[in-house]
Amino acid sequence: MFREGDSMGSFFKITQGIVAVSRTLEDGRRQIVALRAPGDCVGYLETDGNYAFQGEALTDVEACAFDRRKFDVFVQHHPDLAAALADTLSGALKQTGQNMLVMGQLKSTERVANFLSEIVALYRQRRVPTRPLTLHITRSEIGDYLGLTIETVSRSFGKLKKRNVIALIESDSIIILDDKRLAEIGKVAR
C-alpha cells in the first residue's frame, strides 16, 4: 500500500482485510510493528512528509483513502474529532508498549501464546468467529511480528499443541482448547 520513505499523500481507513505496518533494515530483516484490521487506520505516521513505516496488505484489502493535508485542516475545526484522534493514537501507543514488553521479556512460546490470545480478543471484539480460529497470516509474518524465525514459531505451535492448549486443523486454522492456560503462558494481564 505504501513504502517507508515514500512521499505521503493520504492515509487509509481499512474497511476489509488485514494490513501489516512494518519497517525493514537494509540487510532485509523486517519487523512488523502492528497488525491492523477493519476500522483501523494505517499510513498516518510521517517524518517530514514521508511515510514513517511500510504498509502491506496481508489479505485482500479494501480501504478508504483520506488526503492527509485536508484531514488535518478538517480536524482543526472539529474538536471532537481531534479528541477521537488522540484516543486512537493513545490506544496504539499502549499497544506498542505492550508489544515491547512481549518482545523484550517473553520467550518464544510465551510470545506465540500471547499473540494467539491477542488475536482471539481482537476477533471476539469484532464478532469474527474464533472457533476455529483462522489466522490469515503466515508463519513468516508471525515471526516478523514477534521477532522470531519461522522455524521457532512452528516449534512453539508444536509445544502448545503437545501441551493440549491448542489443536491444529490446518496450519492456518486452529482451535483453542484451553483459553485460560493460553493467556497464562502468554502472560496476558488479568
Added chain:
Amino acid sequence: MFREGDSMGSFFKITQGIVAVSRTLEDGRRQIVALRAPGDCVGYLETDGNYAFQGEALTDVEACAFDRRKFDVFVQHHPDLAAALADTLSGALKQTGQNMLVMGQLKSTERVANFLSEIVALYRQRRVPTRPLTLHITRSEIGDYLGLTIETVSRSFGKLKKRNVIALIESDSIIILDDKRLAEIGKVAR
C-alpha cells in the same frame, strides 16, 4: 511517580531529570518502554481511569503535574493544543515502532550501539554536552530498556570498546570515538 494500575489523577511534564516509563510482569521481569527527558510528558496513558504504565524517576526529577480531567476539557477548546497533542503522540508512536525493530531484529551489541546513537542524538537536540557522554542510568536500566541482561550490556560495551568505537571514562561516562561506525553498527537509518 506512579504505578501501573493506580487510579490516575494527573500527568506530568518533566522539567528536570530522566523518567523511565515501564511495565512489569508478575514474575518481576521489567520492560522499560520509553525514556523521557525534560520537556516530555509522562503518565498520560490510561486504561479506564488507571495508569497504563509505571513511571519511575531514574535521577532527581522535577515535574509539573496537570489534572488530566481539566486538561482534556481545556484541549477541547484549543484546537492548536489538540494538534500539538496529536503530534506528540505521533512522535512517541514512531519512537516505539523503532524500538520494536531494535528489540525484534538487532543483536545485543547492535542494540547497545543503537541505544548510544539515540542518546547522543537526543542530547544534541537538547544542547546537553555529549563529550564525554554521561548516561545517568545504570546497566540494569539499559538492559531493561533493550531486553537484555546487565551482563550482556556490559559485554556489549566491552566489544564496542575493543573495536575502538567508544572509550569508557567511568562506567557511567563514555566518549564516542567513531560516531559513524556506531550508527552503522546500531543500524540507525540514514
Added chain:
DNA sequence: CGTTAGATTGAGGGGATTCAAAATTGGTGG
C-alpha cells in the same frame, strides 16, 4: 578501612537461529 551497590569477567548451559531435508498444503492441468 570496611561496607555496599554497581560493573566486569569467566565458565557453563540453554534457547533461538541457521542450514538442510522431509512433509504438508494448495493450485493447475491432464
Added chain:
DNA sequence: CCACCAATTTTGAATCCCCTCAATCTAACG
C-alpha cells in the same frame, strides 16, 4: 480424480548467542 509442482510448514542436527550463576573488581560513602 489424480498427478505434478511450487510454496509453506514441519522436523532434525549443529552452531551461536545470550542467559544464568558465580567470583572478582571498582567506586562511593560512612
